[in-house]
Every structure is written in structure tokens, then in C-alpha cells.
Amino acid sequence: MKKNKLEELKENYKQIIEKNTKIKNNISTIRLILFVVFVGLLILACFKKGFVFIFPALSFISFVVVSWYHHRYLKVVDDTNFKVTILNEYLARFDDSYKRSSDRGQDLKGDLFLEADLDIYGIGGLFGYLSFAKTPYGRKFLSDSLKSNIISEADLVTRQEAIHELASRLDDTIAIEGMAIKFSQENDKKKISSLENAFNLLSNNINFNTNKLFINIIYILLFVSSIILSILKFLPVYFPVIVIFIGYILGKLLYKEADGLGSAMQQINTSFYGYNYLLNEIQNKKYDSKLLNEYQKDINNLNAKSIKSFKVLSGFLNSRNNIIFQVLFNGILLLDGILVYLFILWQNKYENDFKNAIVAIGHFEELMSLATIEIVKDGSRPEISSKFSFDEIKHPLIEENRCVANSFNFKGTNIITGSNMSGKTTFMRSIGVNYILFLSGAFVCAKHFEAPICKLFTSMKVVDDVNNNISTFYGEILRVKDICAYIKTKEPMIVLVDEIFKGTNTKDRITGATAFAKKLIEAGSYAIITTHDSELCQIEGVSNYYFLEHYVDDKIAFDYTIREGVSNTRNAIYLLKMAGIMD
Template identity: 30%
Template sequence: MNISEVQSHYSNIINKYDNELGQLKKVIFWVGTIRLIISIAAIVSTYILWGDTTSVIITLIAFIIAFLALMKHHNKLFIKKSYCEQQIVNAQNELKGINYDFSAFDGAPEKADAEHSFSLDLDLFGKRSFFQSINRTVTSFGKDTLANIFIHPFENKKDILDQQQAVEELKQKAKLLAHFRAIGQMSEADSLNSKDFSASFKRPSILKNSILWKSMVYIIPLIHIIFGLLIYFDVIVGGYYSLVYILTLGISFIPGKKVAQIMETFNEKSKVLDTYSKLFRIIEDEELKSAKLKNIQSQLKGITNASHAINQLKSYHNNLTVSYTFPVLMLFNPYLLWNVKYAIKVEQWTEKYKQEIEQWFEAIAQFDMLVSMGTFAFNHPDYTYPKVADKFIFEGKALGHPMLHRDICVRNDVNISKTPYFLVITGANMAGKSTYLRTIGINHTLACTGLPVCAESLSFYPCRLVTNLRTADSLADNESYFFAELKRLKMIIDRLQSGEELFIILDEILKGTNSEDKQKGSMALMKQLISLNGNGIIATHDLLLGNLEQEYPDNVKDYRFEADITNDQLTFSYKIREGVAQNMNACFLMKKMGITGL
């Protein structure tokens, strides 16, 4: 499959559901019209048959049954209509995404953290971020799980390979990906916070362990049966029954505050339980092959499947909720102690499934994350899964940045195959150094999360990435730019000294000091990084760092990005070349802009 076929896939989805939507709208119109006709017919029939009570009752019952059946069918049609509309919107957004417009998706700006080892430097979160380009999650905890895999990528080879297999399997199930997302988006599924939901199960029981109220659920109906029989056989007069009704109605109000507490536990959450039941069922019913996906599925399937159990809770809670509405309040409560019965059932449910609930929501969070990853892999058929090495290596052919448009993205190779080893990259302003560093960093991150990378091929070792590309002042901490950069470099040194294996990417070391200090400090830092068995890439304007290759021929390799001046015009190839940069462009640009008389 190529990118044109991916675009055709989404265009076909739009056409398919647009046609289906048109048919549904016609059916909805006619069902609504028939319901109106039934309502009018019921009124007319009642007027005509008014003198015949039996006929009026029978006719009204028939019309009511027909009306309710059509209303139920009408609601189902509206659900299908909403589903079609969601599929169309999603497909349209994917077509925009393929053309690098990710505005429809959540970039999780709240996850941006300047203290993180690399996320801010690589623009992982926020507007026009990589996370915005990949995020297709439908639950809040799925979004958190997806964000966490980028904040803390895998460091274990098996974890990465398992993730690759799961992503590749879901990539082949485009229909499943679209279905899962549409179902999850049809209600506010992300309004349910799994931690708060799980906490609800740890509250002490209110009615479940009360022998009195558990007994009353059976005693109250028995009282009504006994008095009914006594009246039927003329043992007592019927007038006494009103006293029994008033007594049992009063009894049903006694535990009202406790029942309300139990109902409030899931009050808002019950609205999305149906959605979660459907999402669980999608995972349970799918035939899955990869180890990771099968493990997720196994967490949902047991003696009682998660979808069935959640649906059961929804039913119990709905029955509990209606106990506060008429006529249940005046009929079911005094006769069946309906409110207490279902309050106890809700508590019994929480007791039965309190061990499984966290497991269920962890499973759906993982699957939600993988749906985003599978969609990413599907949308990038030209990307490739990297090979995971057992020792440090980062060798790739034709690496590109996934956020640069495919038509303008210039791809470059990278070769770091031993330890310690650094690429020192020199070059003019705007020649491509910083983009190259971010390209390496983002592809290393993709590789460590189990995603395909923007490259023809890549072999890598999943060590921890540390970058220093965008250091900033901190006014709040009264911290200068230079001091902030030193803290970052100190963190890198400390981690290397503690024995961590790091992949280090630095852009213009010691930017906040003067030229002489910068040269001395940069040379000293590079020598220290080599002595501590560091690996990585350093970009710099300081051509003296190019001398390091002569001093450390087995540990340093010089590369450059050149600015070519032809016929008084500045051009960039953005292709990496061996050696130290020859052409710098600052004076040329200043002259062209009339800033200097040079």
C-alpha cells in the first residue's frame, strides 16, 4: 500500500457512510411521520369509540405499543446516524492529517515538560506536535497511556518487539480501528477517569452487609402477599390494606440517604458505562494473534466478560436511579423495596469485581493507545520497523522527520556503530543541523515505542535519549540561560557517571557564554563525554570542534551541512556531507538584508 491508496481508503469510507447516512435520514423521516400519524389516529379513534370503554382501552393499548416500538426503532436509527456521521468526520480528519493538518487532534499541551530528558526539545506535545499527529485515543486514560509511552519509552528489546507485532497487526485491521474510535467518540467516554472510578470500589459497604435490609427485600413483598391473601379470603377487610401500603412506603424511605450515597457513587459515570461495555466487547470478540493483543484480550475475558459485567452494573444503576421517579417511587418501592434491592445489587457488584476493574481499564487504555499507533502505521505505509540491537548502534538509511511534508522532506543517513562515538556536525545557519538532530531524536523515540520509523532502514539500541536543543531562561527560578544549560549538561554527566547508557544529542554547546570560554568549555565537555563512554551527536558553529576527529579518530566523526553561494544566491541542499563546514552565511545574509556594509 502507498499513500495514494491510504487516501483512497478514507475517501471510500466517506462515500460509503455518506450514502448510508442519506438512506438513514429518509427512514428516520418516515418513522417520525408514522409516529405522528399513530398519535393522531389514537386521538381520533378514542373520540369515535368514546362510548365503548373496552374498545377505547384495547385501541389505546395497541397504539401505545406501536408508538413505543417505533420510538425504540427511531432511537436505534439515530444511533446509526451518529455512528455514520462520526465515521465521516474521522475519515475527513485523517485525510487532513495525511496532508499534515492535525488541528482536529489533541496535542496534550499539558504534558510538555522542560525538565524532561527530550520531550520539549523534540516538540512531542502541544500544538503542531508529534503527539497531536498520532493521538487518536477516545478515553482520557488511553491518552495518558499513549503520552507515557513517549515520555518513558521502552528500554527492553522484547517489549519493543511485542509492541511492533501488536501495531503491525492492528495496522492490518483498519476497519476495527475506525469502528473502535467511532464507538468511543459517540459518547463522552473520556469523562470517566479510571482512577476515580476504581476508587469507588474501595469505599466501605453501606447496605450490602446489613442483615436487616437484606432481609427486608424479601419480607416486604411477603407482607403484601400475605395481606392480599387474607383480604381475598375475607379474613380481614380490605380497608386494612391501605395501612399496610402506607407502612411499607414509609419503610422504603428510611434508608433513602444511604441509597442516595450508593447511587451517587456511579451517578455521572453511569452515562458512559454503555460505551465502555461496547468497547470491551469489540476487544473481546476480535480474533487477535499477537502476544500483546491476546494478553489485553485475556484481561477482559473470564468467567464473566468485562463487557457483560459493565453492562450488568449499568442495568443495576439504571434500576436504582428510577427508584426515585414516579411511578416506581410510589409502586415498586413500597411493594418490592426496589430502591434497597438495587442499591444492594450495586454494592454486591462492586465487591465481586473490585479486583478486576483496574485490570479492565488498564487493558482498554493499552488497546486505546495501540489503536492510535496502528492508525499511525496505517497512515504511513512507507515507514519501516527498525531492528533492535543488543548493544549500542544507531545506523539508518534515508531518515526523515515525520512532521515535515513528504514532498519537501530531505532525508539523510546516520552511522554510529560503536562506543564511545560522537558525530560532530558543523554548518551554516539554516543549513539543516537542528532539523537533522530532531530527526534523529524523534526516530529514536519512535523506535523505542515500537512504532515504524521515517526511514528506509534503521538499526538501533534502546538506550535512554537525552537532548539539549532548546534551553531557556527561567524567570520563576531566577535562573539564567547559561546556568540552565549548565544544569542540563551536569545532569547528563551525572547520569553517565552513574553507569546509564545514554544517546546524547546536543545543539550548540554553551551558547550562553563568550567565544573563548565556549571553545574551551566545549572541547573539555566533549572529551569528558568520550571518557565516560557516551554516544551521540553534537551540532555546533564552532569549527575548532572539528579538530577532535584528529585527536580521537576512533571516537569522533565530522559531518557538515553546507550553504552554497552561487551567483550571489544562497542555496541549501540539506544533505549531510563528511568533513568540517567550509561556508558560513551570517555575514552574507546580513549584507543581503542591508544590516552591515561588509
């Protein structure tokens, strides 16, 4: 159903493009005719006596008006093409083709175990599936929201409302995301550094003593005096020229800050060109949710006056690259000092507005990306509850037509057994990934989902670390150690452990796993431990579940459905024979 809706919207956009392209092309033809008429009339007016200039003037005005309309329709076509691009990206989520071109976010990867365990980054990762963010802040905020951070119930509800509104207002969201692509293309084309880095560069270049401005005043008075005295012939005529060169050298020595400011402001001016697309698109929207209104307010605070004053100041600083401009204006006014002072005034008044607007755009991108699940998946808005249960949960990163849904009600610590490839690990990852979505404020891939806000721990993809002399088993111990340390805080927690202590022998594994499970039971944690050791199912206080396989025409098959109880089947020998390792 959701795919059909997106395809229908895409078709509507394509019709808009087709219609406006025809109008644009017709206007382009009229514009060309008017230009030819204008040139012809202008030639006649120049060479034919009695031919009045009013006719070429009218044709030129007509040309300008038609050109304005042409630009207007061209913008509609371009912006709608960006919308089609966004819709193609949404549709790519239905067949996994998004993996070829999505932002994998690996540069944002931290050192959390769950990032690897739950495939947050990398090819086919959750970040790449969700992300429509193009600005540095947008990518960073999205990454931060996928790190299982604990927030208050009120903040989580506020985020849920904002994300749901963005998903519900799909056309507006697509329009903003389209401008984000335009921003990205502008950045790639100009190969510019990020706006955030440029602002940091500005701050590093400011070390200005306003007392220096008195030197400016004294110098200007001396320069004016030298001109007057030269006119009165008390000084040689060339003396003011000497003063100009002295002023140029004095300005270079006194106001070295101006060199760094010029470079930094040029970066900001260039970077901000791309941000303008996003600013203009967001400013024109009206939202109901509290959070979106807060971010929009930060964007609207960046008014036209602050942008214009910045561009004027930036233009003067960039003009310093012209040696004639620099010699004349520094030599006459010590202009560098005045420009640095004017920048400090601008910085005190407007810089925070610039920064807040860029941060707010980043938050918009974060929340729009988190709306992806609601836009493309069948799911629900999760509820905050003291219970932890869900109905028909699915893994968000598996195509829906081949993903098996499962329902589950946590009863403290749970042991899951089952043969290889039966679905134990995927089930746990489904829980982990959806729980991260829950904490971010996004929809989850489940018919119903309720959970408490608490810390999530995982131990799944444990690997050895040769550089730090850590074996697979010791790597598991370090993870379990972190969990045991958190138990002491008496705070609620969710624990997902796959194939516990698989890096050691059976006897030690069972002994260690039993001790760990008892700690989880005592703490009242929500926990799942998968294992092939049925002995763990005998621990007092655990609930037992299992997955199984069946055989069709001597071929192994799985239904990937969780059941209550203990597994009594094995398939390792069958798989070894299937691989040709055993006869």
C-alpha cells in the same frame, strides 16, 4: 502512494454512505406509509362494526419490522460517516492542516527536557500528529509511550507486532477510531466526568459494616409484626405508618454511604454509555498479535451479565432521588442497607472487570495512534541492534515533499559543524523523534533504522527560568550534569546536544565542551554535539560531520545534506545584511 490509498478508501466509504442513505430514505417513506395505514385501520376498527383488529395489528407489526431495518441502515450510514471523519484526519497529516484541530496533549506534559526539545506536545507536536485517542486512558498511555521509556527487547517486539497489525488492518482500525469519536461526542454532549474518576469516587464512599444488616432483619420483622398486630387490633391502624417513618429516618442515619454511591454509580452509568461503542467494536474483531489478544481478553471479560447487574443496581440507587420511593422502601425494608450490601457484592465480583476493560480500551487507542506513522508515512519497522545507524531518515513532523533525507552511522561521539540554518538542529531532532518512535514500537521515518534500546538525553531548547533564578547557561549545565550522572551508571545512552554551552563566552565554551566530549568518548556513548567552534573538531576520538550552504544568484541556499568532515563556511554576515542590520 499512501495518500492515494487513503483517498481511495474514503471514496469507497462515501459510496457506501450514498447507497445506504438511498435505501434508508426509501424505507423511511415506507415506514411513514405503514404508520398512516395503521392509524387509519385502527380508527376503522374502533368505529366500524364487523371490522376485525387483525388488520391494524398486522400493519403495526409491519411498521415495527420496517423501523428495525431503517435503524439498521441508519447505523451503517452514521458509522461510515465516522470512518470518513477519521480518514479526513489521516489525510490532514499530509498538508499539516491537522494542526488546527488536533489534540495537542499539553495537559499531559511532564518535566522532561526532551518533551520541549523534540516538540512532543503543543501545536504541531508529535503527540498531536499521532493521537487518535479520545478516552483519558488512551491519551495518557500514548503520552507515556512518548517519554523515551526503556523497555525490554521482548516487550518492544511485542508492541511492534501489535502496532503493525493495527496499521495493516486499516478498515478495522478506522472503525474503532470512529467509535472513539462517537464516545467523545457522547461525553461532550452529557458533560460527564471520566469513568476512572467515578470509580475512585465509589471506593471513597465505601465504609460499610455488614453487621448492620442484622438491624435490617430485625426491623423488617418488627414492621411485619406491627402490621399483623394492627390487623388483630392490638395496635392502632396508623402504627405501621409511624414505623415506616421511623425506618426512613433510621435508614438515612445508618446508611449514609448510599447517597455517595448513587451519585458515583450515576456517573459510571452515564460514562459507560459512550464506552459501549468502543467495547462492541473491539469485541467483534479477531487479532493475531499476542498483545492485542491480551487486551481484547480483558475487554471480553466484561460480559453482559456484569453490565446488566450494574445497570439494575444503579437504577435502584438513582430511584432514591424520588422521595416517595425512598420513604416507602426505606421505611419498609431499610432498602439503603440492602443496596449498599448488593453493591459490595457486585464490586467484589465485577469492578475489576470494568476497570480492566477501560484500561484495555486505552491501550488499544495508544497502539492505534502509534500506527499513524505506518499508515501515512513512507517508513520502515526499526530493528533492535547493538549498532546505531539509519538510511534516509526524515523528520516525521515535516511534510515529506519538503523534507530532505539523510543517512548516518554513529561512531561514538560526533561533532557536527555548519553555518546557520543549514540543517544541524533539524537533523538531530529527526534522530531524536524517530528514536522515541522506535522505543514506542512504532514505525520510523527512515528506509532502514537499527538501534540499541537505551536512555535518550537531549539539550536543545534551553531557556532561562526567571522564577527559579536559572540563566540559559546554568540551564545547560543542569542538563549536562544529568548526562554526566548517567554516565556513571555505565548504561548505554544516546546524547543529542545542540550548540553546546551557547550561553557563555567562546573560551569557557570550548573548555567545557571539550571536557564533556571526552567524558562521552570514554563512556562509549552514541552522541552528537553541534557547534560553531571548529576547535572541538580537533578532540581526539570524535568523528566530524558538517552541513553547508551555497549561493545561487547571490542568494543563499541549502541542500540540508550531512557530509563527513569539518565546515569551513560561514553565513552570519550574509544573514545580518539580508535582515538590514548591516550594510
